[in-house]
Amino acid sequence: MTESDDIRSTLIDMLEELDDRLARITDDVKHTQEPLAKDSEEQAIPVENDEVLDYLGNSTRTETDQVNRAIAKLEQGHYENCEACGEHIAKERLEIVPFARLCVRCAEKSEE
Incomplete structure (x- = not known):
């Protein structure tokens, strides 16, 4: 595999x-x-x-x-390519977040 x-x-x-x-x-x-009873405390x-x-x-x-x-x-x-800069996304990042779209640098920039 x-x-x-x-x-x-x-x-x-x-x-x-x-x-x-x-x-x-x-x-x-x-x-x-589902409807609750009118006297229900959960309403x-x-x-x-x-x-x-x-x-x-x-x-x-x-x-x-x-x-x-x-x-x-x-x-x-x-x-493995960052959608913002095109650079390689670190393997460690992809292991933690397999659907990461951005490298760490671009992710940090987007959070600012």
Whole structure:
């Protein structure tokens, strides 16, 4: 198995985990939309829960998009290239964040 195959496998595993997470979030949303009894003390919580579930769903979709973009870059042969400066992204960074789009220097600049 090549290094590229290992990276692809890692990214595919991440996608599967993200799909599972999104399915659980979707199920939770369906359950929170079930009507509560009028005298239920939990009626104050649903709005908060909906906001949290919405945030988690959006975050998961964003991460899924990032992983899909990394897979596309891998297939195009640009996986290790920074999208801002074109330089090589350090292997250590990609091991920690396999869908990193920027090298450390450009990531730090974008945070400023």
